Amino acid sequence: MSACSIDETAIDLLVPAFYARVRADALLGPIFESAIDDWPHHLAKLKDFWSSVMLASGRYKGQPMPAHIRHETALSKEAFARWLAIWRETTDELLAPAVARAFQDKAARIAESLQLGMQFHRER
Template identity: 55%
Template sequence: MESDEIDEAGLERLIPLFYERVRADAEIGPIFNDAVADWPGHLDRLVAFWSSVMLTSGRYKGSPMAAHLKHRSRITPAMFDRWLTIWTATTDELMSARAAAALQNKAARIAESLGLALFFRLEDPVAARGGIN
């Protein structure tokens, strides 16, 4: 099982350090800092989220999609890449290679899903054909 080397204690170390780096980042930090008023509470929710995702603990109750949709006007696809770059560096630093890879793979799938929900729009089929003739 890919989460064998991931535990609550590891997530409790990883998440605060990762978001400390996110908050300090020139590209994505301002959005996070503006969006989150209660960082201790938010970090607790994020640890619960990753616990639910990686350890199937069921601790997280919430909607990541709704949280991101509220800030859609300020989020760009490139910001997901920046988030993943910081995530990769932090997980590589703190976790075993196997745990880091599992966390990185899951984060990439989550980022892809959020990105599709925020940015993907099917073209109007009529407009795509050049309008109605």
């Protein structure tokens, strides 16, 4: 199945598939397993997040920056590169090319700003 527009169907397909791969990854799996107890809750939150980011639904009310600063020792440059590689792989497999590209561009920009925020936090 491949979603051909940016909509809730695409997000519902993408988010669980992405985290299944992340959990199976040797570098990222342990980081998420030690931080997340309630996976259904995390997946629901991340669906809200992507719905807010891509569809301006306003469903996500959280703050990604402190959530990542909390785990900054584990969030290396290499970890971010792996996260983005798995995101690219999953979006390419599940979504039509233009839709995959939109999700990839957005994730890359958010990853950049999370990394800048973490760097700023360390240098204070």
